[in-house]
């Protein structure tokens with residue numbers, strides 16, 4: 001990318017945007033968000049077959065398109081822009097990245113081609129009751145007996161965990177703590193002893209589940225006990241991905257607010273002609289452009305595996321969270337009473353902004369990570 | 377009335393209550409007694425169901441009724457704005473027809489002011505009233521009308537002259553909302569509630585004798601209503617009549633039913649204010665208060681919440697002492713928006729990932745989610761923050777007024793957006 005997208009990138013973006021505008025307009029979003037699954041299987045199939053998006057960052061040798069984080073993030077930005085309801089973030093970003101980082105060659109050969117083709121939908125279960133995503137927060141243990149691993153306990157806030165075919169679970173070796181003993185496993189969605197329940201979320205476009213494990217048989221993914229680096233890497237890319245997805249929504253909202261301000265007349269003039277309104281928009285534009293740049297920079301850092309990746313991933317996540325929420329609140333305000341109604345689309349974004357703000361850690365947590373990892 | 381002492385008024389009403397109060401009466405029956413005696417609305421004039429008492433004595437009377445455990449006049453919803461406005465501007469015919477049933481609670485009211493095309497700019501309204509013989513024919517649409525679905529009457533602003541400047545061609549009417557020409561549709565909000573409505577008027581009829589105030593003098597009458605709305609501020613929320621909820625008797629079950637209906641649209645109102653009262657306790661109970669960042673945000677929310685309450689108290693006290701109003705009295709609405717936002721941030725940080733969950737899955741049985749999804753209303757409802765800032769800077773600080781292009785020429789020439 002080198003600080004600015006290439007023409008190929010822009011073409012790719014154009015391509016994805018077109019797909020989203022025909023397959024994920026507000027009417028589609030509202031229809032799909034009310035279903036239990038939370039996504040339209042036909043659209044998912046289409047997105048997989050015609051665009052190959054689930055495999056965008058999977059190497060070609062495992063059936064993917066062989067692109068990297070930059071292309072992944074372009075796709076996410078467009079998905080965020082249209083509030084796509086699909087298991088993309090849970091399966092193609094989080095679970096796929098976990099397999100790429102933690103899995104053995106044979107794990108990858110076995111799982112990635114189906115994931116790339118969108119035929120297998122997976123989810124990644126990390127957080128528990130405490131709602132924290134880092135290694136040290138994981139308490140679930142994997143008990144081994146006679147070469148078989150079994151998981152017991154609860155995983156919460158699992159993106160699309162209620163419907164996925166496969167669940168990648170992060171647990172730990174009994175007696176370990178902190179980063180030690182972190183292990184990845186896979187569990188089938190219909191495994192015996194597994195209870196799954198859809199949570200009631202403020203953001204209906206994004207489904208979260210709580211999973212109960214009662215001595216569920218689990219298959220190790222990669223080496224048991226050696227997963228902390230893979231977890232960290234997976235999370236870092238997820239932060240970058242989420243930041244880019246959020247910026248797509250923020251950008252779209254800003255556009256919609258400006259459009260409304262030009263059309264809405266009060267006191268005989270367009271409300272966008274009031275100076276206080278112009279100042280508000282100028283400030284929002286600054287935040288959106290700067291936060292977008294930060295998200296892009298982080299995607300590039302992920303692509304390059306740059307030294308500052310860990311710090312800038314958190315910087316991007318925190319900045320995008322603050323900006324998205326700020327723009328969403330402002331967009332409601334600009335719309336006045338209409339902005340507070342169900343009928344107006346702004347609230348759908350507002351809710352996505354609110355939940356993305358705390359998903360994978362609050363802005364405060366990420367600012368803390370930023371400073372801890374900043375080396376300059 | 378200055379010769380009457382508070383003490384003697386209190387004993388007078390108490391004696392009357394001892395004689396007349398009966399929990400086995402019907403609610404309307406009892407309130408009719410209140411209306412006839414003048415004790416239900418003691419500040420109203422004697423010829424209109426009152427006793428002409430000062431504000432101070434009148435609140436002593438109401439307090440006495442409360443303490444006695446009796447029920448007062450109906451006072452929930454828009455009916456208080458209706459009665460205050462009618463008292464000032466209505467004809468005797470209108471007062472005679474309407475006031476008694478306001479006191480008894482037989483009629484409920486709604487306020488038909490805002491329109492899709494005119495919110496901040498209320499005087500830009502385009503609902504039209506055309507005189508046809510003895511009737512005004514009303515066509516247009518209103519919006520954000522709280523409780524319209526169970527109101528009998530609406531306070532209606534409509535345009536009666538399109539050739540004069542916008543404020544000079546508006547008239548004020550009492551509209552029977554139950555007639556066929558009026559359609560009420562609930563409007564769902566982003567927090568899932570549907571506490572207000574759209575009201576469509578298609579050849580709805582208002583008898584000519586239901587014009588309130590002068591023809592084309594509706595703006596002034598409307599200002600009376602709005603000034604009472606501001607005065608009552610939270611008064612639009614039904615109080616629920618006396619601390620006697622636990623009391624038994626036919627009358628109390630009737631009251632409970634009335635309160636339930638009246639209160640329904642306002643269930644989420646405390647949440648839209650951000651529930652600053654919960655920030656510290658939630659942070660403490662969840663252990664989040666130990667987190668230095670959250671601690672700071674909770675402290676900030678606490679500070680602005682307390683400061684705005686104390687400021688309101690300072691303004692009230694000064695008013696009571698007869699001092700001229702200072703700037704502190706005009707800041708409440710803007711401060712409330714800031715309190716709500718600060719509280720919502722504190723709640724988000726305290727709840728962390730749980731902020732994503734609502735209903736029974738959500739923290740505090742969904743109250744936190746309701747807060748997060750309701751606070752955006754505070755800076756819009758009852759006049760937006762931007763309008764508040766204009767009012768404060770122009771009327772309180774005396775800064776030069778924004779030049780207006782819409783207020784002087786004929787209304788029909790003022791640009792406006794097309795209502796879909």
Ligand SMILES: Cc1cc2nc3c(=O)[nH]c(=O)nc-3n(C[C@H](O)[C@H](O)[C@H](O)COP(=O)(O)OP(=O)(O)OC[C@H]3O[C@@H](n4cnc5c(N)ncnc54)[C@H](O)[C@@H]3O)c2cc1C
Nearest residue numbers: 271274333334336337490495496520753757758759760762
């Ligand atoms: C929860 C809720 C309850 C409500 N209850 C009632 C009710 O009971 N009765 C009732 O009549 N109405 C009610 N309303 C409506 C409310 O009063 C209006 O929504 C409000 O006055 C704004 O009008 P509007 O929605 O038309 O927005 P607009 O006036 O179109 O405003 C859109 C944006 O333009 C800005 N703007 C407008 N003029 C200016 C200016 N001069 N300078 C700078 N910025 C400006 C506004 O601040 C806002 O950000 C309610 C609204 C809500 C959300």
